[in-house]
Amino acid sequence: MIGYLIDGPLWYFSLAVFSIGVVWQLVAIIFASRKTDLSVARGSASRGAIRNVFSRFIPHREIAPQIRVQVVAGYMFHLGLFALLFFAAPHVIFLEENFFGFGWTAMPHWGFILAAQFAFLGLIILWLRRMLNSVSRLISTLDDHVAAILTFVVMLTGCLALLEGFHELRLLHRFTVELLLIYFPFSCLMHTFTFIPSRAFTGAWFGRRGIDS
Amino acid sequence: MSERLQKGLEVLRAEVDSKVQSFFSSCVRCGVCAESCLFYTETKDPRYTPIYKTEPLRKLWKNEYSFWGKLTGKLGMTKAMTEADLADWEELVYDGCSMCGRCSMVCPVGVDIAMIIFKVKHALAVAGFSPEGLVETTQRAIDVGSPMGVTLKTVQAVIKHVERDTGLSVPMDVEGADYMALLSSNEIALYPEYLESLVKIFDHAGVSWTLSSEAFEATNSGLQIGNKAIAGQLVQRVVDGAEKLKVKTVISPECGHAYTALRWEGPNFLGKAYSFKVVHILELLDELRAQGRIKTTGMETDRLTFHDPCSIVRRGGVLAQPRNLLEPITENFVEMTDHGSMNWCCGGGGGVSGNERAEELKHTAFNRKKSQIEELKVDAVVTACSNCRMVMEDGIEANEMDMPLLGLTELIAEHLAEDRAE
Numbered sequence: 001m002i003g004y005l006i007d008g009p010l011w012y013f014s015l016a017v018f019s020i021g022v023v024w025q026l027v028a029i030i031f032a033s034r035k036t037d038l039s040v041a042r043g044s045a046s047r048g049a050i051r052n053v054f055s056r057f058i059p060h061r062e063i064a065p066q067i068r069v070q071v072v073a074g075y076m077f078h079l080g081l082f083a084l085l086f087f088a089a090p091h092v093i094f095l096e097e098n099f100f101g102f103g104w105t106a107m108p109h110w111g112f113i114l115a116a117q118f119a120f121l122g123l124i125i126l127w128l129r130r131m132l133n134s135v136s137r138l139i140s141t142l143d144d145h146v147a148a149i150l151t152f153v154v155m156l157t158g159c160l161a162l163l164e165g166f167h168e169l170r171l172l173h174r175f176t177v178e179l180l181l182i183y184f185p186f187s188c189l190m191h192t193f194t195f196i197p198s199r200a201f202t203g204a205w206f207g208r209r210g211i212d213s
Numbered sequence: 214m215s216e217r218l219q220k221g222l223e224v225l226r227a228e229v230d231s232k233v234q235s236f237f238s239s240c241v242r243c244g245v246c247a248e249s250c251l252f253y254t255e256t257k258d259p260r261y262t263p264i265y266k267t268e269p270l271r272k273l274w275k276n277e278y279s280f281w282g283k284l285t286g287k288l289g290m291t292k293a294m295t296e297a298d299l300a301d302w303e304e305l306v307y308d309g310c311s312m313c314g315r316c317s318m319v320c321p322v323g324v325d326i327a328m329i330i331f332k333v334k335h336a337l338a339v340a341g342f343s344p345e346g347l348v349e350t351t352q353r354a355i356d357v358g359s360p361m362g363v364t365l366k367t368v369q370a371v372i373k374h375v376e377r378d379t380g381l382s383v384p385m386d387v388e389g390a391d392y393m394a395l396l397s398s399n400e401i402a403l404y405p406e407y408l409e410s411l412v413k414i415f416d417h418a419g420v421s422w423t424l425s426s427e428a429f430e431a432t433n434s435g436l437q438i439g440n441k442a443i444a445g446q447l448v449q450r451v452v453d454g455a456e457k458l459k460v461k462t463v464i465s466p467e468c469g470h471a472y473t474a475l476r477w478e479g480p481n482f483l484g485k486a487y488s489f490k491v492v493h494i495l496e497l498l499d500e501l502r503a504q505g506r507i508k509t510t511g512m513e514t515d516r517l518t519f520h521d522p523c524s525i526v527r528r529g530g531v532l533a534q535p536r537n538l539l540e541p542i543t544e545n546f547v548e549m550t551d552h553g554s555m556n557w558c559c560g561g562g563g564g565v566s567g568n569e570r571a572e573e574l575k576h577t578a579f580n581r582k583k584s585q586i587e588e589l590k591v592d593a594v595v596t597a598c599s600n601c602r603m604v605m606e607d608g609i610e611a612n613e614m615d616m617p618l619l620g621l622t623e624l625i626a627e628h629l630a631e632d633r634a635e
Binding site: 025028029030031032033034035037038039040042043052053056059060061062063066067070074130133134135136137138139140141144185186188190191194195197198199200201202203205206209210211212213 | 239249321485490
């Protein structure tokens with residue numbers, strides 16, 4: 001019964017909440033009020049916007065040494081998670097069967113293990129830092145902790161689900177994914193998408209002034 | 214709900230736009246912005262983390278625009294904002310932020326934190342949570358025309374000295390001149406050499422220019438305190454003066470916030486574009502240099518560096534011009550390790566220098582600039598903002614450093630060739 005719910009209605013419900021929620025939030029943001037800047041631009045806003053979406057992936061030389069932990073652990077986590085999500089063999093099969101109708105070459109098993117280690121280590125370091133660093137402790141919200149814990153649980157159950165002999169572990173993983181999908185649009189996890197308009201807005205602002213931000 | 218709180222919340226609500234919604238949705242509280250802010254790096258007080266200074270607006274956004282805020286609101290479970298949510302942020306926003314914008318350059322998800330802090334300042338200013346000193350200077354700017362109480366009589370007295378020392382006349386109220394020059398109160402009161410330099414350079418380069426007896430003040434206290442209506446009112450005076458004299462271009466002086474207010478924010482404060490252009494004095498001088506209309510002679514042999522005024526360089530875009538102007542007259546110029554659009558603030562912008570309560574914090578923040586200067590072992594520092602100059606001279610004196618501060622426009626004037634450019 002539970003298996004039927006998790007593989008059936010709950011899956012579709014969570015997918016609907018995720019996709020409608022994400023689109024709704026993005027539309028609400030992009031179509032919210034915005035005033036035209038009446039000053040005379042010196043440089044190109046659109047060039048600045050596009051440039052900034054990509055340039056912010058690399059921290060400024062002047063600040064890189066001070067933010068080493070956030071940068072290294074952040075990339076370990078995000079790149080590891082990206083590799084797991086799209087190139088772990090069970091996910092490639094899942095995506096082929098449920099979404100795209102075609103698959104692609106999955107990571108070898110050792111690649112999966114490496115990506116998982118990176119993702120776990122990155123997430124744990126970042127979460128520990130969030131709890132131990134005085135700045136992060138002050139500015140963090142409940143949302144930040146829930147998102148971190150939920151992501152960790154999804155990853156952990158994913159590793160457990162590798163024991164393919166135990167069908168229940170796969171269901172547990174799917175269930176935690178569904179919780180994450182439902183939580184996603186109403187949380188800080190939306191930065192997955194909103195970083196693009198945010199970087200673009202700021203890039204455009206600086207671009208009008210002729211500054212590469 | 215008190216009237217002050219109501220006014221503050223109304224302003225915060227009006228400030229929530231597409232950018233604010235995107236920014237607050239994107240912030241993941243990584244804390245990177247703290248490492249870019251001299252108020253945090255020099256005090257290690259986490260309250261000076263830039264994104265933390267935006268908390269009043271974030272709370273309103275969360276309560277009224279986020280999913281959870283709207284849900285808890287419908288269930289009557291929202292924790293309403295109180296006066297303390299505004300009052301408790303006055304010190305952080307006014308004393309602990311110079312609006313330098315370095316945080317906006319480093320946020321990994323692209324939040325323009327300085328822009329949000331200005332929105333918070335706007336709300337605090339309207340609600341009456343601003344430092345006494347800034348309230349007084351702003352009122353003086355409205356009543357007298359200058360935050361330091363500088364009147365036309367003061368300007369005329371300075372003009373008299375300049376004309377006597379240079380043998381050149383200072384044009385006043387010349388209709389149809391190409392350029393209308395503005396001055397900041399700091400320049401009139403503390404650095405009158407700036408006007409003398411302008412006179413010499415414009416005579417040398419054959420520039421058609423004028424001052425305006427009705428619109429000579431560039432400093433915008435409204436911007437410093439964060440009150441957009443007052444900022445607009447002060448910009449309007451300049452616009453009226455420029456339109457009356459039918460000038461083509463207005464020159465913003467060596468004052469960071471004047472440039473921000475007039476060049477970039479003014480049209481938005483007033484809701485319409487200008488009928489004239491606005492340039493920073495360094496932009497004009499660089500144009501004249503490129504046209505061959507400024508001939509210089511001799512070189513500074515001292516080891517010099519340049520402090521980039523935040524509102525002019527990082528937030529204003531006048532990045533290459535100071536370097537272009539220094540290159541022909543300095544033979545021993547070195548950049549600060551963190552220079553250009555990533556230079557560190559002097560610590561006195563955003564009204565901090567006019568806020569007595571922030572004196573100690575400002576001196577602590579200056580330690581960053583002090584270490585930048587000491588690292589280079591220079592003989593002097595050049596800059597192009599009278600507020601930066603005043604703040605750094607103050608910091609240099611407090612630290613018993615022997616370090617001259619030079620104004621860039623004055624430096625150029627000192628090296629003008631006797632024969633004029635053709």
